[in-house]
Amino acid sequence: MSSPQEFHYRLSRRMGGQRPGSHGGMSLGAGLEFATHMSLFDRPDPRRLDIRASVRAVREEWLVRVNRQRAGIAVHAVIDVSTSMHFGAQKSKLDVAADFVEALGMSAFRVGDVFGMLAFDSIARDDLYAPARLSRGSGIEMANKLRECTGSAGNITGLEQVVAQLAGRQALVFLVSDFHWPLARLGPILEMMSHAFVVPVVVWDEAETQPPDRDAIAPLRDLETGATGTLWLRPSYKKRWRDAVTARRAELDDFFESRSMRAFYMQGAFDADAMSRYFFEAAA
Amino acid sequence: MSGFELEHPWLLLLLPLALLPLLRRRRDALGYSYLPWLPTDRLGRVAGFFGTAFAVTAMATIVVALAGPGQPESYVSRTGRGAEILVLMDRSRSMDLRMMPSDWRSIDPIIRTHQAWARGPQKSKTARDLLSKFIDERADDRFALMFFSGGPLPAVPFTQRDSLLQAGITAAGIGVGLNETNVGRALTAAIREFDERPYSGSRIILLVSDGGAHLDAATQATVASGLARNRIALYWLYLRSINSPPLDVEDPRTEMAPEIALHRFFQGLRTPYRAYQAEVPEDFERAVADVGKQQNAPLDYLEQIPRRDYSRYFYGAAAFSCLMLLIYRALQLRSWT
Numbered sequence: 001m002s003s004p005q006e007f008h009y010r011l012s013r014r015m016g017g018q019r020p021g022s023h024g025g026m027s028l029g030a031g032l033e034f035a036t037h038m039s040l041f042d043r044p045d046p047r048r049l050d051i052r053a054s055v056r057a058v059r060e061e062w063l064v065r066v067n068r069q070r071a072g073i074a075v076h077a078v079i080d081v082s083t084s085m086h087f088g089a090q091k092s093k094l095d096v097a098a099d100f101v102e103a104l105g106m107s108a109f110r111v112g113d114v115f116g117m118l119a120f121d122s123i124a125r126d127d128l129y130a131p132a133r134l135s136r137g138s139g140i141e142m143a144n145k146l147r148e149c150t151g152s153a154g155n156i157t158g159l160e161q162v163v164a165q166l167a168g169r170q171a172l173v174f175l176v177s178d179f180h181w182p183l184a185r186l187g188p189i190l191e192m193m194s195h196a197f198v199v200p201v202v203v204w205d206e207a208e209t210q211p212p213d214r215d216a217i218a219p220l221r222d223l224e225t226g227a228t229g230t231l232w233l234r235p236s237y238k239k240r241w242r243d244a245v246t247a248r249r250a251e252l253d254d255f256f257e258s259r260s261m262r263a264f265y266m267q268g269a270f271d272a273d274a275m276s277r278y279f280f281e282a283a284a
Numbered sequence: 285m286s287g288f289e290l291e292h293p294w295l296l297l298l299l300p301l302a303l304l305p306l307l308r309r310r311r312d313a314l315g316y317s318y319l320p321w322l323p324t325d326r327l328g329r330v331a332g333f334f335g336t337a338f339a340v341t342a343m344a345t346i347v348v349a350l351a352g353p354g355q356p357e358s359y360v361s362r363t364g365r366g367a368e369i370l371v372l373m374d375r376s377r378s379m380d381l382r383m384m385p386s387d388w389r390s391i392d393p394i395i396r397t398h399q400a401w402a403r404g405p406q407k408s409k410t411a412r413d414l415l416s417k418f419i420d421e422r423a424d425d426r427f428a429l430m431f432f433s434g435g436p437l438p439a440v441p442f443t444q445r446d447s448l449l450q451a452g453i454t455a456a457g458i459g460v461g462l463n464e465t466n467v468g469r470a471l472t473a474a475i476r477e478f479d480e481r482p483y484s485g486s487r488i489i490l491l492v493s494d495g496g497a498h499l500d501a502a503t504q505a506t507v508a509s510g511l512a513r514n515r516i517a518l519y520w521l522y523l524r525s526i527n528s529p530p531l532d533v534e535d536p537r538t539e540m541a542p543e544i545a546l547h548r549f550f551q552g553l554r555t556p557y558r559a560y561q562a563e564v565p566e567d568f569e570r571a572v573a574d575v576g577k578q579q580n581a582p583l584d585y586l587e588q589i590p591r592r593d594y595s596r597y598f599y600g601a602a603a604f605s606c607l608m609l610l611i612y613r614a615l616q617l618r619s620w621t
Contacts, residue, residue, distance in 0.1 A: 087316070180321065218617040219314065220322075227319055230331055234327075244323050
């Protein structure tokens, strides 16, 4: 296994938080970013006395420069470990998600953000929960846990339970799932995380989105419900298959766009450069 | 004619095995993460249905075929007219000899014996041809076929089925003859064939032979009383060989020849007796006509219809289903990669 890829993320908005870090923060403190002047009596820090500003001040008082402090944020990965995530032709989608978690853990540690993980299938998976903390190996540990876990049939109720822990927090949340559920209940869930910066990470597999090349009869079994169905893969049907995938993608895009988010698609493998680009575009 | 039976009905206990393909947890189905995503495919559903149907059919028909279905052995009552004729045919080695040529007087006596093996048709062949012609012409009669050599060899019991008899006669031509001729035992056995049968009309034993025998007194008595008891007429189709005397000769020197002795014994019977010589074509026609003169009462008798086995139809259906399954399997997608 190759070493985890690293990506850069930055946020377009300021986050609260007292812990120094690398993101634009809202708290005042030691930083390079000028915020305001305050009276020396209010902020008795003579090292930051701004003589020029004091001289110009209308009210004759000593003014002190106050800067904003760069803040460290909390990064949470919310991972869907349901049965459908174990599907994958070359590599299961959950393995791809684990690669991503590993890369995220490393990237978060490099910039000094605490990183935690929450997992769900039909319920919140407390056994896979990892509290947000600053630790070099935490990403690897979480990824290994993900690679070994088994899941039951997925359900959006599980996501509801998990997100309740993040409700109202300021954080960067990666919502990693294949989004194989109806979107109707996803809206309220995203609203619970309105203080956080949510990145929906859509993990799909090549076998799901691309019909096989050869024409064949394909007896299929739904991994979650056990329902069976048989498809006759022929050119006309393959076209309908691709159309269905395109339609679903459009539906997801519309849904997230209406909540000023942009989904990040992963297919077959995690591409760190694409993730960096995603954040550059989002911050621009 | 109807009816259905199973040879091993308990094998039907395996029939629930045919439901195996209907189980939902099928190994051959490929896992997919979220089926509702894919558009429904009616053609695919039909293909899937046929795949399952052929699998169920294959297993069910194999089980049923193993259980051995068939129409049970039955008896049909038939009404027969005409004579009951038991053909008693000689299978001895001498029957493999050639027929006596009609121009035998002009042949040098020195090579005549040699010609007995080499020239002309075999006696048994001639006899068989005559017999099958005879059976053809007497469609209404019931025939039985018995061969004899050292002892009687019953071949076909009384029946009106020509094909069966012709097959029996053809079978007489297989291989070479056996090496004894015991007319006495054969006649006794032939007479015994009639013992258990209700009397329905003329009964004839048609002895097809080329040689005779001196019968001892006990056998002569048995034969004579048996023929009388069962009211059987005896016809002798005589196939003359070289150095054998013709039956109708009045020469005291031939009196000791077995053929003539037998002929004399038959002539002394109280029951009807006729002799025909095969080399005289008119004699054959006379034989046919003689049989035709007999008066016969219609007779109801039961004929056995052998068991008919239906399992091969089921095996055929199973083989067809398996072939379709093979095609289905060849078309099937077995992995995503």
